[in-house]
Amino acid sequence: MEGKKLYALTVRNIKCYFKDKFLFFVSLITPMTLLVLFVTFLRSVYIDSFNGIFESFGFYAEERLVNGLAGSWLLSSVVSVCAVTVAVCSNAVMIQDKIDGSVNDIKISPVKGTTLSLSYFIANFAVTLIVILAVLVVGFAYLAIVGWYIPFTDVLLIVADTLCCVLFGALVAGVIESFISTQGALSAVSTLVSGMYGFICGAYMPMSQFPDGMRNFLCVLPGTYGVGMLRKHFMQGYVQELGRLGLSEQGQKALQDSFDGNIYVGKTQMPLWSMYVILLGTCAVLLAVYIAIVVLKNKKHIPKKQ
Amino acid sequence: MTAGTNQNSNDRTDAPFIKITDLHKSFKGVKAVDGLSFTVKKGELFAFLGVNGAGKSTTINIISGILPKDGGTVIVCGADPDVKAESVKSKIGIVFQSSVLDKHLSVYDNLKYRAALYGIIGEQFKRRLDELDQLLDLKEILKRPLCKLSGGQRRRADIARALVHNPELLVLDEPTTGLDPQTRQAVWNVIENLRATRGLTVFLTTHYMEEAANADYVLILDSGKKVAEGTPHELKTAYATDTVRIYSHIEEAVALFSSLGYVVKRERDYADIEVSDMFAATQLILRYPELFDDYEVLKGNMDSVFLRVTGNKIMEVR
Numbered sequence: 001m002e003g004k005k006l007y008a009l010t011v012r013n014i015k016c017y018f019k020d021k022f023l024f025f026v027s028l029i030t031p032m033t034l035l036v037l038f039v040t041f042l043r044s045v046y047i048d049s050f051n052g053i054f055e056s057f058g059f060y061a062e063e064r065l066v067n068g069l070a071g072s073w074l075l076s077s078v079v080s081v082c083a084v085t086v087a088v089c090s091n092a093v094m095i096q097d098k099i100d101g102s103v104n105d106i107k108i109s110p111v112k113g114t115t116l117s118l119s120y121f122i123a124n125f126a127v128t129l130i131v132i133l134a135v136l137v138v139g140f141a142y143l144a145i146v147g148w149y150i151p152f153t154d155v156l157l158i159v160a161d162t163l164c165c166v167l168f169g170a171l172v173a174g175v176i177e178s179f180i181s182t183q184g185a186l187s188a189v190s191t192l193v194s195g196m197y198g199f200i201c202g203a204y205m206p207m208s209q210f211p212d213g214m215r216n217f218l219c220v221l222p223g224t225y226g227v228g229m230l231r232k233h234f235m236q237g238y239v240q241e242l243g244r245l246g247l248s249e250q251g252q253k254a255l256q257d258s259f260d261g262n263i264y265v266g267k268t269q270m271p272l273w274s275m276y277v278i279l280l281g282t283c284a285v286l287l288a289v290y291i292a293i294v295v296l297k298n299k300k301h302i303p304k305k306q
Numbered sequence: 307m308t309a310g311t312n313q314n315s316n317d318r319t320d321a322p323f324i325k326i327t328d329l330h331k332s333f334k335g336v337k338a339v340d341g342l343s344f345t346v347k348k349g350e351l352f353a354f355l356g357v358n359g360a361g362k363s364t365t366i367n368i369i370s371g372i373l374p375k376d377g378g379t380v381i382v383c384g385a386d387p388d389v390k391a392e393s394v395k396s397k398i399g400i401v402f403q404s405s406v407l408d409k410h411l412s413v414y415d416n417l418k419y420r421a422a423l424y425g426i427i428g429e430q431f432k433r434r435l436d437e438l439d440q441l442l443d444l445k446e447i448l449k450r451p452l453c454k455l456s457g458g459q460r461r462r463a464d465i466a467r468a469l470v471h472n473p474e475l476l477v478l479d480e481p482t483t484g485l486d487p488q489t490r491q492a493v494w495n496v497i498e499n500l501r502a503t504r505g506l507t508v509f510l511t512t513h514y515m516e517e518a519a520n521a522d523y524v525l526i527l528d529s530g531k532k533v534a535e536g537t538p539h540e541l542k543t544a545y546a547t548d549t550v551r552i553y554s555h556i557e558e559a560v561a562l563f564s565s566l567g568y569v570v571k572r573e574r575d576y577a578d579i580e581v582s583d584m585f586a587a588t589q590l591i592l593r594y595p596e597l598f599d600d601y602e603v604l605k606g607n608m609d610s611v612f613l614r615v616t617g618n619k620i621m622e623v624r
Contacts, residue, residue, distance in 0.1 A: 001425055008422030012408070012415070019410035019451070105406040105467070108370045109423035110392035 005111045006119055013123030016093045023096075027089030030194045031078045031135060034203060038074045042204070046070040053258060054242075057251035061242060068147025069238040073259060075139035076234040077203035079162055080227040082132050084201075087169035088193045090127040091177045094120040098181045113298030121290070125170040132162055150237040157233045164279050165226040171286035172223075178293045201227045206260045219265045222282035225275035228263035232272060235261040322381070323348040323475065323507045324369060329378035331364050331530075338364040340530035342378070346523075349505040353518040356527035357616055362511045363403075365527075366477055369509070370398050383474060396424060399468035400477040405460050409453040413444065413463045416452060417470055424471035438466045442496060458489035465496060476500070477509045482517065490514075515608035524608075526615050534615045538608060543583070545614045546606020550579045550587050553600040562594070578604075 017023060034042075047070050054061050097103040106116060136158070143150070150158075180186055198204055201223055207215055218224045239252050239261065247255075256262045263270045324346035331339040339361045346352040356362050367373040368380055371387035371394050380387060387394040407416045417438070421431045439445055442462045447455055452463060461481065468476060478497070482490040494517070500506040510521065518524055519538045526534040526541075534541060552559050553576045560577050564570050569580040581587045587603045 004425065004427060005423050008419050008427075012411070012419040015411055015415060016408050100409075101402060101404070101406040102408060104367075104372055105400075105402065105420070106423065107372050108395055108398065108400050109420065109471075110395040111423045 002112060002115055006115050006122075009106070009111070009116060009119035010123045010126070013093050013119055014127055016096075017090050017123070017127050020093075020096075023089060023092055026190065027086045027131065030081050030085040030198055034074065034078050034081065034198070037204070042074070043070050046073055049258065050255070053251065053255050054247065057248055057254070059242075059245075059247045059251060061245070061247070064147035065149065065238060065241060065245075066147075068143055068149055069235065071139070071143050071146050072150065072234040072238060073231070075136070075143065076227070076230040077198075077201075078135055078139065079132055079158075080165055080201055080223075080230050081198050081203045082135060083128065083162070083165035083169040083226065084172060084197050084223065085169075085194045086131045087124055087128040087166070087173040088177070089190055090131075091120065091124045091170075091173040092186055092190070093123065095177055095180050095183075095186045099183055099186075114294055117294040117298070121170060121174050124173060125166060128166045128169055129163070132166060136162065149241045150234070151240075154233045154237050158230065161226070161229040161233060164276070164283070165223075165230065167283050168223065168226055168279060168286070171283055171290060174290045175286055175293065178290070178297070197223070200224075202260055203227075206258060207263075208258050208260060215264075216266070219263070222279055225263065225270070225278045228260060228270065229272065229275050229279070231260045232256075232262075235259065322346065323350075323383065324352075324509070325379075325381045326365075326369075327379045329365070329368065329380060330376045331361075331368060331373065332376055337530050339368070342527070342530065342532055344525050344532065344535065346507060346509060348507055349501070350522035351501065351508045351510060351520065353521035353524040354509060354511045354527065355515075355518055355524060355612060356511075360527040361530040362527060363479065364530075366400070366479060366509070366511070370400055370477065371395050396471060397474045398477060399471065399473035399475070401461075401464050401468045401479065401481045403480045403483065405452065405464050407452050407460075407463060407467055410451055412449050412451050413455070413466070414448045416463065417466055420467050421470045426471060434470060434472070438469060441469070441499070442466050457485055458492065461485060461489065461493055465493065469500070473506075475507045475509060479511050480513060481510070482512065482514060515612055518612075519608045526612065528616050534611070541611045541615075542606050542608065544611075546608075546610040547580050547614075548583055548587055548606050549604040550581055550590060550598075551576050551602050551604055552579065552598065555597045555599065559594075559597045562597070 047066050050061070050066050050069055097106070103116075107113070140148075140150075140155075176189060177186070180189060200218060200221065202210075202218070207218055207224070207227075210218065235256060239247075239256060242255070243249070243252050253262070257264075263275065322345040324344075326345070327343045329339050329342040330337070342361070342365065354362055354365070364373065368375050369382055369387065371391040374388050382394045383397045385393050407413075407420075411419075414435075417435060418431060421427070421434065426434055435444075439448075442465060444462065444466055447459050447463065452460060455463065465481075476497070482493055485493065497506075497508060501508060510517065512518055521538060524534075524536065524538055524541055525532060534545065536544065556572070556577050559579070560570050560572050563579050571578040571580075579590070581590060584603065584605070591598045591601070
């Protein structure tokens with residue numbers, strides 16, 4: 001019975017998000033900003049940088065390959081940023097319920113508080129995944145037009161990376177927003193996350209171009225490894241094709257180092273498996289924290305006087 | 307300060323639907339409910355009155371299992387909401403002061419997802435929706451999002467939601483505030499119909515005293531404490547002042563009764579003379595029959611009861 005209630009609440013939460021056009025629009029601000037920046041100048045900045053690296057290794061890359069590489073870099077940025085920003089915004093359904101009193105209407109029904117909290121989390125995960133998968137499909141279609149060099153296995157790995165990042169984003173949103181119950185606080189958190197996360201995950205410019213201190217700080221943030229995984233799998237096919245066409249191994253490494261295809265902690269290059277361990281380990285910790293918050297919030301107060 | 311309290315309290319012990327004894331609830335040291343005791347009998351319309359902040363909503367939240375109590379005992383439909391929350395919740399429907407349904411979802415979706423929380427799904431939900439449609443005429447608004455409905459239509463949706471699981475107790479938290487008179491009447495017709503046909507127990511809070519006047523029993527709350535209770539008639543007898551309205555010999559009557567110390571209000575076509583009760587009014591008329599060619603005696607209403615019970619306290623404090 002509780003499963004049916006969970007299903008009903010989850011579907012209700014998802015519908016509430018998609019039917020609220022304003023909320024839907026706000027959560028897409030960051031990816032749209034990235035797209036506008038890409039169309040206006042980031043694309044040419046990326047292409048100039050790629051060509052600069054190629055020239056330094058005496059290599060000339062065909063236009064289709066460079067365009068595809070720029071597009072895939074953008075898409076990896078959009079996916080990694082959206083995983084957190086969309087999650088933070090879509091979780092607003094939970095806060096909106098507190099603000100307008102809908103949560104009381106749900107609480108007067110015979111549904112467990114833990115079921116309600118779980119429904120918010122599942123709905124948030126589902127909404128974020130739906131939005132990002134839609135972005136991925138459109139992005140892949142774009143890459144197919146400008147230059148597709150991503151092998152099928154990497155496509156599967158990108159989807160797996162996306163799932164990890166969405167899980168991370170949904171848990172971050174769940175933990176942070178458990179403490180929010182006002183519109184002002186929600187706006188502040190959404191704005192802060194939407195504005196800052198793009199920079200700190202290197203969506204606008206590669207982390208490799210940040211100063212050492214900043215780069216070391218970013219290595220402490222688990223989200224960095226989610227970005228690293230996506231960058232790796234988005235770029236890998238293009239780098240292999242460049243190698244096949246004659247770009248030296250140093251050239252391939254320089255390209256990946258410059259555009260976060262490789263993540264370094266100090267001077268040590270992080271292996272891919274360690275990125276999964278860090279990100280999924282963080283998810284496990286966040287999940288434990290989230291469960292603790294839910295249990296504590298739903299615990300009945302012991303009557304002081306009988 | 308209760309109207310016939312002892313007599314009534316004793317009478318009201320049989321088959322209580324809600325029984326609250328010495329209820330206490332505080333928020334950060336501020337007492338919201340302070341030693342409240344009352345009973346609600348099955349099938350009655352119970353009016354729970356008080357100024358804003360008197361503790362009405364807190365009491366409702368405790369009854370419905372949203373808030374835990376600090377002390378006292380609360381029994382609703384034979385169970386303590388703190389102990390058997392699910393059992394109590396499945397028997398209570400609440401119409402909140404302002405609509406708390408999802409404004410971007412259609413009325414159908416709102417009812418469907420809320421009904422599912424009571425295990426009402428599939429064919430069972432369709433049958434229940436048909437019943438609610440017959441009761442509340444929902445067809446025209448079912449597919450429309452809540453945010454596109456008028457105040458009256460939205461209230462119908464709220465009542466449908468509160469009744470979706472066929473509750474035994476309907477809590478109405480200021481259900482008609484902000485509604486036009488026609489819609490208010492329509493809402494009350496539905497409630498009366500439910501009481502007549504299903505014996506629904508109704509727990510009402512309202513700021514409209516004429517609605518409270520139709521209740522079977524009234525309790526007035528102030529600063530979390532009970533300040534008066536009784537049937538509307540008992541309360542009016544105990545607290546309301548009656549008025550003799552005189553339409554003839556106005557000038558003479560005003561001069562005479564003012565000099566005798568009565569509270570007299572002169573209006574354009576009449577004068578109102580305040581008297582303590584019907585007996586005093588009769589005495590006055592018999593003593594000065596020459597002044598009473600054209601007059602009427604107005605019984606004190608629930609407005610004056612409420613103002614006297616809650617207002618006196620304010621005046622005492624001042």
